[in-house]
Amino acid sequence: MRDVRRPIGVFDSGVGGLTVLRALRERLPREDFLYFGDTARVPYGGKPLPMVRRFAWEIAGFLLREGVKAIVVACNTASSAALPDLAEDLSVPVFGVLEPAAEEARAHAKVGLIGTQATVGSGAYERHLDIAWKKACPLFVPLVEEGLWEDPVALLVARHYLEEAPKDLEALILGCTHYPFLKPVIGQVLPGVRLIDSAEATAKKVARVLEAEGLLNPEGRGRVVHYVTGDPEAYRALAQRLGEEVLEVRRVGLEEL
Amino acid sequence: MRDVRRPIGVFDSGVGGLTVLRALRERLPREDFLYFGDTARVPYGGKPLPMVRRFAWEIAGFLLREGVKAIVVACNTASSAALPDLAEDLSVPVFGVLEPAAEEARAHAKVGLIGTQATVGSGAYERHLDIAWKKACPLFVPLVEEGLWEDPVALLVARHYLEEAPKDLEALILGCTHYPFLKPVIGQVLPGVRLIDSAEATAKKVARVLEAEGLLNPEGRGRVVHYVTGDPEAYRALAQRLGEEVLEVRRVGLEEL
CATH class of the missing domain: 3.40.50.1860 (Rossmann fold)
Structure with missing residues (x-):
């Protein structure tokens, strides 16, 4: 399925990745996004790397089942844990924030x-x-x-x-x-x-690669759907404090991953 | 098994409960302790209460299988999530930090x-x-x-x-x-x-109740064994920064709970 109108998946352990989402939206206003915040398991920072790697694979699998055309690992810990493996083993472009x-x-x-x-x-x-x-x-x-x-x-x-x-x-x-x-x-x-x-550096790279691969969406509306594993309302409030208006948010049970 | 020489189980999402452990040890120097820090899933604060309640039950079960004679829920979030249920349904005395x-x-x-x-x-x-x-x-x-x-x-x-x-x-x-x-x-x-x-208030209450129920250990040595779900060395370093010398620490996999 090489439909360029599919959304871009962005994930983080929580709200931190919203800075990456914002940079992406500024640079790619015609793209739609799925933002996944693993707020039930935040923070990743203190957890063993193999555990974080498993979380990253679970979430990438979820995002792919939701039909994303690219994945941005908008979290430094998950980027160090899961890349480059994830990028090598998935068929869509995968970006971390480190590189x-x-x-x-x-x-x-x-x-x-x-x-x-x-x-x-x-x-x-x-x-x-x-x-x-x-x-x-x-x-x-x-x-x-x-x-x-x-x-x-x-x-x-x-x-x-x-x-x-x-x-x-x-x-x-x-x-x-x-x-x-x-x-x-x-x-x-x-x-x-x-x-x-x-955030800026990653958005720049994502835009460059999607363009080079002919994956840019000519007709998106900048829609963002947020998925969280924790409480959606707490997420909405926290995101708002960080300047992100959350219009659509859905709770994902850990058993769905 | 009403052996008063069994240890007291103390648990928290991480290292915070060490202040409770310290207060308990000062007041009850002849008791032995198992301290359980759920460091792979810390913090509990932002997680949905039903999830925290499940964690509390898992850890209480683990501590009981390890043979504790009483359980101290040394974490405010877990205390509000799991008490009074836990106290009513378990056969050993259970204490929270709130009351x-x-x-x-x-x-x-x-x-x-x-x-x-x-x-x-x-x-x-x-x-x-x-x-x-x-x-x-x-x-x-x-x-x-x-x-x-x-x-x-x-x-x-x-x-x-x-x-x-x-x-x-x-x-x-x-x-x-x-x-x-x-x-x-x-x-x-x-x-x-x-x-x-x-921490002080809880230790005082635990001492009072254990004495009233004839559960005090006449011959313990103040031994503490720490169990953590995350990285034992990171835990040891953090505990040390908080003034707690960790002599024995064991890693518990989440699948063992």
């Missing part, structure tokens, strides 16, 4: 990385480029989910994490899909450092 | 409550007493797990959450097992307010 960010960062001499404990500890980015400095920033996700990204608390927390970054850092990979919200605050602490937003 | 704290708080005229989104939103404390003011404090758990409870960040975050508390609050229930670490900081923001620590 596109790493590709952009490679143009710079001295690159730093921030992310969750799992992402920073996994060494996944180091498979793509040299990382001169890295730091896990576990408070950033709850800060964003609380809507505090412009609060003085965010600035103090950002200083706490970033004050030891080398002075000659050229670029910093925001290795977590929640972090784009914190760009202004991080920019204040590290002026002059280029912040590499994996 | 003991609520009992202590009832002596005060104007009581506040802080906790996770799930605990504060559940209305579970209101079934036990009047709550004059309440506030969800989602950043407190990651602050504690990062070991930042004495950092200026903690004070700023505590101010952020607590500045709107009524001036005439008499007592504040720390409705999350992580929060005892933040007592000094919370006390600084709310001087003169009695902070009700559910």
